[in-house]
Amino acid sequence: MLTDENNIIKQAQAGEAGAFGQLYDHYISPIYRFILLKVGNKHEAEDLCHEVFLSAWQNISGYIPRGFPFSSWLYQIARNSVIDYYRTKKNNLSLEGLDEDFVRVSSAAEDNLDFSLNIEKVTKAIYGLAEEQQEVILLRFVEDMSHKEIAAALNKSEGAIRLVQHRAIKNLKDILANNGQSTA
Amino acid sequence: MDNQLLKILKSLKAIEPNPEFTKRSRAVILAASQTDSPFENYLIKILRPLRVLFAPHPDFTQKSRAIILSTLKPQQYLAVLKNRLWDGVKYSAALGLAGLLLLLAIGGLSYFNIKNLSPVILTSFNTQKLMSEVDSMDFQIKLAEARYYSQSAKEVAVALNEASQNSSLILEKEINDLETRESLDQEIDKLLNEIIL
Structure with a gap:
């Protein structure tokens, strides 16, 4: 969360582009990552990310702070954009639709090779999860958001988020075990 | 017998866990969900670097930001x-x-x-008046000019005629006038010389 975020939001709602620019600079990376990890394609992620922030800027006057970070609202917009994207593509993202270049994490050094391979395997395994479980895993373990923040972003209760996380981790373990991935 | 059984069963409702136990158990459970299991620690270790690996390209960020901030909001369009x-x-x-x-x-x-x-x-x-004025104006101008030109042409012709007829007489007169003037000038010169010398 930005320092003095509520004041910045008020300034942005008053029409100050500079204030929204601060929000953009702070949240562009996590929103981009969230979208990228859901659609698996950099160009599509850039387009969707741009649409998310454009929509946020044009509709910020309707935003009402409810004690959650501004990111929660952005994640809601991002989720809806990705859902619309899936609707256009007529199917959810599956491993077949994944951009191979996206999951291939190159590593120059040999000692990082195992780590790179682990990233690839885990990332692919995440795409084997249900959409909601994917989102909880990404927000919890990549963006380090609290259950409360995730609940606000996904419009669910905190308890529901904990339950989804529990199931997601179980499924992820099963997928990795089936693929021969060691979790030691 | 049934009444006694009912009484015993109802008294079981009053059984409560030890508050101390409840407090400790609750804390342990909640702490366990906060501190991650080994698999969760593994996930954190593997997935956290994605924050750096999957950052947006600076060129995209710069262009996108500039376009968005220069866009008018619907209220501003109005x-x-x-x-x-x-x-x-x-x-x-x-x-x-x-x-x-x-x-x-x-x-x-x-x-x-x-x-x-x-x-x-x-x-x-008034167009009708204008037309009549224009018509009359042109006519009068033309007439006046014509009279002037015809008059001046006549005078010039007369002058030329006279000049041609009387040219020799005029020349003789001019020569006589010139001779008279010259003799007078000579007398004046003589007188002036006498005065000076």
Whole structure:
């Protein structure tokens, strides 16, 4: 969360582009990552990310702070954009639709090779999860958001988020075990 | 017998866990969900670097930011449209007023026979009168010019005739005048020399 975020939001709602620019600079990376990890394609992620922030800027006057970070609202917009994207593509993202270049994490050094391979395997395994479980895993373990923040972003209760996380981790373990991935 | 059984069962409702146990157990459970299991620690270790690996490209960020911040919001579109319409109305009104004032100044309203409104009434705006004036003006000018040219031509012809006939007489007279003047000049020169010397 930005320092003095509520004041910045008020300034942005008053029409100050500079204030929204601060929000953009702070949240562009996590929103981009969230979208990228859901659609698996950099160009599509850039387009969707741009649409998310454009929509946020044009509709910020309707935003009402409810004690959650501004990111929660952005994640809601991002989720809806990705859902619309899936609707256009007529199917959810599956491993077949994944951009191979996206999951291939190159590593120059040999000692990082195992780590790179682990990233690839885990990332692919995440795409084997249900959409909601994917989102909880990404927000919890990549963006380090609290259950409360995730609940606000996904419009669910905190308890529901904990339950989804529990199931997601179980499924992820099963997928990795089936693929021969060691979790030691 | 049934009543006793019911009483015993009801008394079981009063059984509560030890508050101390509840407190400790609750804390442990909640702490366990906060501190991650080994698999969760593994996930954190593997997935957290994605924050750096999957950062947006700076070129994209710069362009996207500039486009978004230069975009007008729907309320701003309306405000700009209103301002432009108002400016258009003001400009049109100013042009219209200027045109009307010009028309009044040159007496254009007399065309409509609104004499009281026009400060200067020109008859020339009446097309019929204008045509008759023009016709008569041209005719008179042409006549005057024609008379002038014919008169001057006659005088020139007479002068030329006289000159040709009397040219020898005129020349002799001029020569005589010139000789007289020369003799007078010589006498004046003699007198001046006597005075000086």
